[in-house]
Amino acid sequence: MVQVKNICCIGAGYVGGPTCAVIAYKCHHIKVTIVDLNTDRIAAWNSHQLPIYEPGLDEVVFERRGKNLFFTTEIEDAVNEADLIFVSVNTPTKKSGMGAGFAADLVYVESATRGIASVAKSSKIVVEKSTVPCRTAESMRTILETNSTGNLRFDILSNPEFLAEGTAIKDLLYPDRVLIGALQTPEGRKAQQALAEVYANWVSTDRIITTNLWSSELSKLAANAFLAQRISSINALSALCEATGADIDEVAYACGRDARIGPKFLKASVGFGGSCFQKDILNLVYLSEQLNLPEVAAYWKQVVDLNEYQKKRFVERIIKTLFHTITNKEIALLGFAFKKDTGDTRESAAITLCKHFIQERATVRIYDPKVADEQIFLDLTEPGIVITRSPYDASRNVDAIVIATEWDEFKELDYTRIYKNMKKPAFIFDGRLILDADKLQKIGFRVHTIGRKENE
Ligand code: NAD
Structure with a gap:
């Protein structure tokens, strides 16, 4: 089994920052490096005034930063050192072109994936942390395999994030569940197990759910759709309440x-x-x-x-x-x-x-x-x-x-x-x-x- 000792996270945003800071906080034996293209954001992560406000985040970051938690814009070194790479970049709704207003814009996922392929010198586990359309892992795998040099192996996992802003640290420390999807091949399962072992440092194993890749990708969209649907349902009823008393x-x-x-x-x-x-x-x-x-x-x-x-x-x-x-x-x-x-x-x-x-x-x-x-x-x-x-x-x-x-x-x-x-x-x-x-x-x-x- 692969034992993860070095993690890189591409994207130091609302998800990448807190998620990987908590991994560093709970796994002192793992070096965690969070990278971003945005120099101001990285400077803020390295300062006293973190770039996002989230209750409990300062304590977690200030305790591990400089020990086993690092923030940098040097993507190449961080990717090369890592055995496991989270891709936690933004996936906004497409603003123009085909599918505009609906489709996810995967431009950042693609460029992060190409970035990994172009600098990787050894095999990697690459983890979708971003919320992506179902079957994105397939595209990532193709990009990695056709753009890397040498005979490298890339195992793609889906590990969607369920944290809610405002309670991110609590949600990460005590998650309802951690979902890890993988191709159901012997190599895919090994990679899945390696990531499960990381979470098992603080999450009980009955809360770690393993599925096939596509179930995991779709479950993230489905979970948010269910939550939003409840809000729209109660809001629809609120209109009836205002009209009826x-x-x-x-x-x-x-x-x-x-x-x-x-x-x-x-x-x-x-x-x-x-x-x-x-x-x-x-x-x-x-x-x-x-x-x-x-x-x-x-x-x-x-x-x-x-x-x-x-x-x-x-x-x-x-x-x-x-x-x-x-x-x-x-x-x-x-x-x-x-x-x-x-x-x-x-x-x-x-x-x-x-x-x-x-x-x-x-x-x-x-x-x-x-x-x-x-x-x-x-x-x-x-x-x-x-x-x-x-x-x-x-x-x-x-x-x-x-x-x-x-x-x-x-x-x-x-x-x-x-x-x-x-x-x-x-x-x-x-x-x-x-x-x-x-x-x-x-x-x-x-x-x-x-x-x-x-x-x-
Ligand atoms: P964000 O915009 O706060 O952060 C994304 C970061 O990625 C940015 O700082 C950006 O500069 C960086 N980035 C983009 N391309 C890059 C590249 N090629 N190399 C290095 N850095 C790059 O976004 P977020 O809120 O953290 O969301 C990230 C993903 O997680 C999205 O897919 C989102 O849907 C999902 N998600 C978000 C939340 C939430 O509450 N915000 C919860 C669950 C899942």
Whole structure:
């Protein structure tokens, strides 16, 4: 059996960084080198201010960095030294050309794979950590075999990542499961076993699932599709609640108490965001279309369409409530990250909300505890945006407050102080169902919550 002693990870992003830092943290006998083309990102990984915010990440990185954990832009050396290489590069949705808007753009996976082939001097286990379309491993293997020199062997594994941003370190330390797919050949199984042994340093073996390559690739897309589908299902019900007087939290609780349904991922909201859910479902839609399965494609596409509908519906409710116009009005947007405990704004619902508000010629005063100002200006290039340093500053003299991210601190604000400094009537729109509507109503707010009639 191959014993892994040296790991390289290509891609020092939200997945590659934390995942491989945790491997280094749990496996002191393994040297882990994380490489990236982005020099600023690598410089940040080597500094006191890591490039991503993730609870618990600093402790893990600061404990192992310089011992058995290294960050570098020197890809060639790192690849050559490694017996096992994770490919953890970005796989965004294609922006132009055939399949644009749906297909995964595999340009980074291909270039990382070609990079491995061009410098490798010995046989390697190459692991897909990126989320990729089903059968990508086949393309990677062909690229590696036809572009490397010498008689090298490349075993490809699929080891999709299931961490959630905001809880990445906890998810990595205590995973529900680790999935490793391999070709079911003697060599494939050996490689699969070698990676399983790495995880077995801290994950119990009953949580390490081994499958064939294609099941593993498809399971990652399927898992994200299931999670997003639950959110779209509860959001679809939230519209019914607003129209009928049912309360979405009560409906979610009542349904979730059924052991067959379970309580998780039944929180209604303004819509899901993040770099993965939409992209991975669209990837599944594209795959289904390519395989001439239009009904399957339409089924999953509806999950994404409902998410767009939910954001639009929320904006329409805000405009209607603010006397059918928000032109020249000021709105405080509390939260800009796509969820709490991360500074990541990719596909954040807040971006869509802001764009609609600006189109209607409102001014948006944004506050988020973790998102950098530069990131907001990258996401929103339109005028009409004011970035503020506190929720109190954000809400000064505004017509309405919109909760876009479920940060815990928004539950504990001094709403009496906020109310005094707002225009009247003072509206608050809770897009994350985190506020105590009764308490706010007593202060004088007019409260609108997703999945509830006004002030009910
Ligand atoms: P990211 O954009 O944060 O990081 C990717 C990194 O890869 C970037 O820093 C980029 O510079 C680097 N890169 C690209 N091509 C390279 C190359 N040829 N050589 C060296 N570096 C290169 O992306 P991410 O959020 O870490 O996601 C990575 C993959 O993991 C994606 O496929 C994503 O779908 C998947 N995933 C993400 C999450 C999540 O929560 N972010 C969770 C599970 C799976």
